[in-house]
Amino acid sequence: MDAKAVVAVPDRCSGCKQCELICSFVYEKGYSPRLSRIKVVHFEDRGLSVPVTCAYCDRPVCEEVCPVGAMTHNPDTGAALVKEELCLGCKECVNACPLGAVEMHPGKRVALRCDLCGGDPACVRHCSYKALKFEPSHLGVKSKRRARVEAWNLE
């Protein structure tokens, strides 16, 4: 059974960035897209927006490259963890993450990575467009398959 992760539904994302604002407030008591653990990627001229956050890779390269063991995760929930007291700010994880989901905290100079709010992600709860889901990835795959077959419009 896959662990639950924050999964984006690109078709439904409006680009409003409420997820970024809610995330930064929950963790930093301030509103700032730069401090958010989830990031909306915008292509303004094409009206296209897609939220990107930690994918909870089965082989987390960010953890593998960390020289001091600051990047880790909870083996039970899968939630990522940054041991800020250990983090050197060397940015190996930032460079290694192929999704661009890890960034540096601009103030603290430590890695910034989604920890799933301990199991009830605020971004998912507050997305009024239902563009974010919190579910095991195999469920997402199932619904994607169904949607594709449905689109064939077979009688």
Next chain:
Amino acid sequence: MYQHIKDILHVDLTKQTWWREPVRKEELLHYLGGRGISARILWNHVRPGVDPLGPENLLIFAAGLLSGTAAPSSGRTTVTCLSPATGLYMKTNAGGYWGGELKYAGYGHLVVHGRSEKPVFLWIDDDRVEFRDATALWGLDVRAADGAIKHQLEDQDIQICAIGQAGENLVNFAAVMFSVYNAAGRCGAGAVMGSKNLKAVAVRGSGAIVPAKPDRFHQLVLESREKLLAESGIEGMYLYGTAGSLNWVNEMGVFAAYNFQRSRLDDVYSLTGQCLAEEGFLKRRVACFSCIIGCHRYATVEQGEYAGTYSGGPELETMGAFGTGCGILKTEAVMKANELCNIYGLDTISTGAVIQWAMECAEKGALGPEDLDGEPLQWGDAAAVNKMIKKIALREGFGAVLADGVKKAAQHVGADSWKWAVEAKGLEQSRVDTRSAKSYALAFAVNPRGADHLHTETFAEFGLSPESRDLIKQITGDEKYASPYLTEKRAEIVRWHEDCYAATDCLGFCAFSSTALYGITPQAMAALFSAFTGFDLTEAELMEAGKRVVTLERCFNVRLGATRKEDLLPWRLMNEETPDRPGEKAINTMEELDGMLDRYYELHGWNVESARPTRESLARLGMNDVADELADAGCLGD
């Protein structure tokens, strides 16, 4: 001074210098932020005698006080200056993402002074402000300029507002475009930007906004989200956008067609938001920064002669400006006109208005083929319209005449053509036919920037939703006044809406959140203001501050000589009936308008003959300095 209240950034393009100015507490409590503080800055700096297109005019960009926070739908930006279209006060407002970014860079306002010798763009990167050469960008359309600047600065996530060729060529109704497709369109702010040789303002901010009382503020944010999401109209706005109501306003006989000769057509489905969605043009539903309504669209054309067209929108007004207005009932053709306006940086409302006026002139013989560069301009000719849009933006041929706006164009053409120029104070009117919507009639007449709906949106008078009927009852004491043909109680309805609308703009909320949907109430705004600033403000004080903003805007025009005779509606809407109100003909009479105006000035406490504020009315609002200055200029209403 306060971490949450961002500074005013002044930039002088002549001297290439910049400086910061903190916002004082009294100013904030008096004028709330955003539009209100901009009005105050304009009042202080732009005095009678300033040329709208000269270096002494200011161009003021303002994020809302709450822009950049999670307050729902609070990310809008206001642009304020002396208008080249009207010669009077103007503010125009846009969505997109730029305002929030300005706040994260550390500024609530950007005040542009002077005029650069060569084309420049501003690059505001937190504490760094740079004047960058824009010679290579001059002549580019908005979309191309946006792309080129992002490429040059090596960051696709920065926020840009820019002008297109229309602004460079000082077209009277050039827009400032934000985040590519969001227009601060009305009254020619783009021309003012062009006159300053300012192509664009690029912003990147890495800061955070921390309210004075963070937990209280966030709690209020979550509550106002719930209230707004529960509005009965919100789903329709999301699904079909502004043009989702087009069929309905057409059926009511209030949607202008053929240059206001008609106000209802038989079948307008092709222009509706429903058509965009159902016929496959709509690709995505788009929201502005922090907005939970999501009424903006992204639509494309994939097949046929307009294949390759892509843009944000089109909105209701644009569907009217080129669709019913020019007699073009083809979705793709209007989408093309919309795209052209967006990339040239033109206000769609005015662009459609001048073209449909020219069509009527051609039909009635006031303009011959030789006047129109040998090219016919007939109702419904989409190819000719799209050609003319380009000629306006580039000031080519007859496009140069239309580029001066319909009022000056009518002076140029002569004969009876001024009667068909549907403008007031020099601004081409937006699409609501005020002959069958009397709050709109009054609101348009007293609007300091000319006849349109975006100073005071009085949508509630149609009584379309339970929320709007409740509001009308709250204002007038009886739900029966939710009826747009009545002239009774219209002044009361306009007064409530103009204060609420002003507060809405000051805080950065979208008018749709508070005066079309009603989820963001004045009470909620006051509570959010208090928690955000740490300065307690009651609902009554918030509405009073809105009134103060409206009054100062009036005073700005009064200082320029404006009187009651400017508070008029376009000639056609006062003198020609529309056949299209269901069951009867409709018109605005002077008697009707005078009655509503008298009551409106009375409610403000202004002099009813001159429509000028009295010392007493200003003193009540704590605006004695404004009263002194009007007295010195001999234009106080006493």
